[in-house]
Amino acid sequence: MHVGTGGHNAGHPNLLNDTAARTLNAGDLEAVFLPGYGMLGASLRHRGVELLGRVQDLTTAAAEGSTAGIPLLHPWANRLAGPRYHAAGRELALDPASPFLHFDAHGLPIHGVPWSRLAWELTESSPNGLTARLAWTQGELLAVFPFPHRLEMAVTLSPVGLTLKTQLSAGLDGPVPVSFGFHPYFVLPGLPRAEWRLKLPPMRRLGLDPRGIPTGSEEPFGGFDAELGELDFDNGFAVLEDRPAFSLAGAGRRITVELLAGYRYAQVYGPKDQDYVALEPMTAPTSALTSGHGLTLVPPGGQFEASFKIRVEALP
Numbered sequence: 084m085h086v087g088t089g090g091h092n093a094g095h096p097n098l099l100n101d102t103a104a105r106t107l108n109a110g111d112l113e114a115v116f117l118p119g120y121g122m123l124g125a126s127l128r129h130r131g132v133e134l135l136g137r138v139q140d141l142t143t144a145a146a147e148g149s150t151a152g153i154p155l156l157h158p159w160a161n162r163l164a165g166p167r168y169h170a171a172g173r174e175l176a177l178d179p180a181s182p183f184l185h186f187d188a189h190g191l192p193i194h195g196v197p198w199s200r201l202a203w204e205l206t207e208s209s210p211n212g213l214t215a216r217l218a219w220t221q222g223e224l225l226a227v228f229p230f231p232h233r234l235e236m237a238v239t240l241s242p243v244g245l246t247l248k249t250q251l252s253a254g255l256d257g258p259v260p261v262s263f264g265f266h267p268y269f270v271l272p273g274l275p276r277a278e279w280r281l282k283l284p285p286m287r288r289l290g291l292d293p294r295g296i297p298t299g300s301e302e303p304f305g306g307f308d309a310e311l312g313e314l315d316f317d318n319g320f321a322v323l324e325d326r327p328a329f330s331l332a333g334a335g336r337r338i339t340v341e342l343l344a345g346y347r348y349a350q351v352y353g354p355k356d357q358d359y360v361a362l363e364p365m366t367a368p369t370s371a372l373t374s375g376h377g378l379t380l381v382p383p384g385g386q387f388e389a390s391f392k393i394r395v396e397a398l399p
Contacts, residue, residue, distance in 0.1 A: 098117055098125060098141040103117065104119075105117075105118065107240040109211045109240040111129055111130045111395075112129055112240055112241075113128045113240075115127075118203045118213070121154060121198025121201045122198075122215055122236050122238075123152050123154050124152045124247075125138055125141060125151075125153075126152070127153070129397075133272065134271075134338060134395065135268055136269060136358070136359030136360075137149075138152045144199075148185035148200075149185070154194070154198040155198065155265055156194040156195050156266055158227070158228040158230075159195045159262045159263070160262060161369040162189075162192065162193040162370065163177075163193075163372060164370045166179060171257060171258045171259065171380055172257070175228075175229055183226070183227050184227065185197050189294045191294060191296075195227070201217060203215035203216060203217045204217070204218075211239065212237070212240065214235065214237045214238075217233065217234040217236075218233050219233065230254070230257065232251055233254075234249065234250070234251055235249070236250075244339075245393045247392075248388065248390040250386055250388045251263070251386065251388075252384075253386070255383045257383055258381060258382050258383060260371075260381075261379040262372055262378060263366055264364055264365035266352075266363050267340065267362060268361050269331050269338050269360055269361070271331065271333045271338075272334065273334040276355075276357075279310065279311050279360065280332045281309070281311055282306075282308045282330045284322070284324055284328060285303075285304060286304045286306075286322050287301040287302070287320060287321040287323065289301055289368060289369075291319060296369060296370050297319060297369055297374065301321060311353060313355050316352060316353035318350070318351050319348065319365075320349045320351070321348055321377070326341055332398065335397060335398050336397060340364065340391060340392070341394060342391050343391055344388060344390050345366055346366055346389055346391060347367075348368045349363055350365060350369070366379065366387075367379065
């Protein structure tokens, strides 16, 4: 595994032209993943139309450490309440100067290690699927998350959608906290954002402070099914159903994110001044490494699996 800014990551060339990029095809769908850059989902096209947001300039996103397309957020999704956390019997103070961290407008560590810093090893590849692995054993990575483990991601494209399965295998020297997630950005080209129709299932809405950190309170959320209009979304939820589904429809398509296993939390992010909506599967709530709330611990030698599917369908 290569970690850092050297090797083929140097300079961040046109990432879609990277020799390690893998294009998958199935029916009307085409997807591109970048094993050399965090296993980023860099493109998802339906009948030639791009459905992922923030992918127009992946080179800049990689250099700045910002999210784009379908990024894995590991070892934590969303942000932490501060630069220190205590989990699984270990306490860590993050180095604010570390190039393996990214920070939000409040100065909080966000989205774990930037995707562009992580080169995965491709282990299997076919016209409609690929599998890759990442060994979390290097010093730079352990300085951010001191829990040796291995990740494996399997991506499968079918004519109806894209399935992403992630497996975490803990090392033998201690339990590993699980708080990863994904941050897929979706767009519906050809239709104003205000006319996109968002559908969310009934859930428990998490109370958040002004920085987006859960306060510990929850309230019932009866679901949502309407056009976005001028609404802003940046909400965290605890899901209630076994396989909850979140969808975005318009311009002759419906995109549905279905949480298949392992994801008991979700974030919906749709700022009214941006033409994208992120429907984010999360294994734990925001800042679970600092609060312990909803945090799963994988025992030494154990495994944790999580999967979700992005369905794409044409509408009459």
